Amino acid sequence: MFKNTRKRFIKNLATSAVVLSSCMSFLVSADVLTQQQKNEMNSLSTTIAKSDLSYQLIESLTTEVGHRLMGSEGDKKSIEWAVKKMQALGFDKVWTEDVHGTFWQRGEAKAKIISPFPQDLVAIALGGSVGTGEQGLTANIAHFENLAALKAAPDDSLAGKIVFISHRMEKHITGRGYGGAVGARVGGAVIAAQKGASALVIRSVGTDNNRTAHTGIMRYKEGVVKIPAASLSNPDADMLVNQLKRQANVSLYLKLTPHTDPKVIAKSANVIGEITGSESPNEIVAIGAHLDSWDVGTGAMDDGMGVGMMMAAAHHIAQLPQRPKRTIRVILFAAEEVGLLGAKQYMVDHKDEMKNHIIGAEWDFGTGQIYKMTSGVGKNALPAITELAKYLQPLGVELSPENNAVAQSDMSMLSEAGMPSMNFAPDGTLYFDYHHTENDTLDKIDQPTLKQATTIYALFAYFAANSGVNFR
């Protein structure tokens, strides 16, 4: 999950209130679905409850491909994997659309406290960071409790120092702590460099207490010196804080050897598969996830989960006796982690078609149980959303009274371009224990939750594709 969209997404979640399901009785209208379609919705639920297809897809992707950072060997393999799987699963059309960018290679990360008390620390380079050179660098720490404190430091006050930001991410069902913590990761290096620092080290943006540091994208700014940037695992950040409590002069050695060849343009691709609509094939119900991952772990939660859900949901709909009226388009975006490159390219490639995107939803929020749905649709479509909510309520999903949702991650760009959107919110309590770490592996996928989520997206897609509702 990439930074900007997460922030926006979480903001929406955080301001949502408890659903007023009693309101539903006041919204009397003709049902959107026919009795036969309702029967098919039931049939879909039953089928998915018995199927482990979405799990098998995630198992296959993580076992046979593994991680898949933009431009890497795994990235290429995952594109082939997705095309073949979609074809085998009975999609009517499957194609790829090229996405270009750079291939950042992680290299090595080493950090150790030199004095007062030598200790090896677990560190990881932030995504996109420059290196320290093979020899590494050693400097005293300048400690700040958060990004605001760093911003408040006098200009040029940090010459030659390694800035350490020790802010700890809050653990919360909505994942709201991410918004408050991720600024240090994305923007900390620029601020630190502007004040003369030679490197940035942050406490991981993560809620676990494993010695597994969290990576994620960081940014430089034109005209500001690029300094190396890394994160420490939570226990290692604790160690540094505890030594700083004893004395202000703590000396740290840092070595990062990432590499990007600016002359090489890496190629990736959005992978797109469709179940073609029987009545209005040009009208698109878009469901998506991102196919890329960070180069740590196997990208099982982020976002193998979404990939498996969307492919399985569309497959189960394709297995019904007839095609839905509208087209269901599964978009597996490239290069989300490194800056929504796939989504940006999709916006270019499908500019003229954007008006045909009837409604869309992405999944990029790990493996927690979905408990809430929020719409972002035209007012006239609200009764239809209320009807959809009736089908999802037995799965534990409450309808938020708000109607300001954007879709998650990549698809937030489509939302902003006017696509009506749904946002399904999970229990995000555990997600940031594993997010962007080596621990993002298959065992973190909770199979009952995966079935719930797959069912929800299948019912949503079926409902939207078979209704004549204008969601704008």
Next chain:
Amino acid sequence: MFKNTRKRFIKNLATSAVVLSSCMSFLVSADVLTQQQKNEMNSLSTTIAKSDLSYQLIESLTTEVGHRLMGSEGDKKSIEWAVKKMQALGFDKVWTEDVHGTFWQRGEAKAKIISPFPQDLVAIALGGSVGTGEQGLTANIAHFENLAALKAAPDDSLAGKIVFISHRMEKHITGRGYGGAVGARVGGAVIAAQKGASALVIRSVGTDNNRTAHTGIMRYKEGVVKIPAASLSNPDADMLVNQLKRQANVSLYLKLTPHTDPKVIAKSANVIGEITGSESPNEIVAIGAHLDSWDVGTGAMDDGMGVGMMMAAAHHIAQLPQRPKRTIRVILFAAEEVGLLGAKQYMVDHKDEMKNHIIGAEWDFGTGQIYKMTSGVGKNALPAITELAKYLQPLGVELSPENNAVAQSDMSMLSEAGMPSMNFAPDGTLYFDYHHTENDTLDKIDQPTLKQATTIYALFAYFAANSGVNFR
């Protein structure tokens, strides 16, 4: 925690039944403690509830020393640290007793699946393992579900193979899964080598799903080829199993570069501190822990926890207006992890004094809440144990009806030499998530639980040292 004693300890725990606290009313006898002593027991509890001394000691040891494998720089530092701290805490006598052994250095560990689907795996060398050489070795996997299945393989059937044992340790409050899993770690390499294998790889003896592999001691046998031995983290063992499900021919690359210089005799030491008895100074109430740790993490749970508890418990007793009647001896054993070397040396050094060890208890079982106490004393001492249990019951400790306990870890050797013993059993559910891994760090110490445990050991030591009871 070392293997053999753990196994014995857990066996005792596993066969214990629910305590029959109602029995206590039948065991009427004159109280062991005077009213003044009872008041001092209360005072001790109150003091410890307000003190964070045991936590501060663990924080100091882990922050200022860190890990401390037999023979390492950390080992030396920890001995100095313990002597100074005991002196500062008001112990009447503090001294060290030399312990000799070898210094095994871990080096590097790399493992990757070469085919069918290349994946990097997280591995760690088992303690004492030989290396693969710098070039590493590549071989096909021979997969066994447990040690028994390996034992059942035909002789010479594994020529040139890397044996992989995928047995998963059961998670249980008593830690009983350890006994069933640890045999593969300790003895697997010998069995595999006898059948021609070139290396051993096991699923970590651990109950977590972090990509953090668990180390621990392994053994070779005179006359059997020494082969390299490593463990994989649980998610990495899953990966290997999932590839083996697809095809039997899975090729693994393994590189381990540990090193032991057989010519160098490493020196460590047991660190001993006493609160000298006022009436019977030669009678010893022994409380202990081990000072060494594995060379991963900072040895906070294993066994910084025990070190902090014992030092704090003795200190709080030393702060009372008068010395206890008997001597309280805190023994911080050297080199427990690599084979109870400190305990073995203690048995040699204190052979003639063994009869003066009135009773003893060690702590080497992590940071869970203590819920049970089991005695291993003479029958005549049972009423006194019942009285002790009355003081500990408000802390959540039930008295086991069994009377067959040995002390934990190092002190099990003293128990076997006839020392009456107590064994306090904690909730061990989480211990093996972190045991022998990089994740054994300060944040895993639960402070309320630490206070409970410190209080229990202080009350036990005070009670035993102030009673005239013969526990034999």
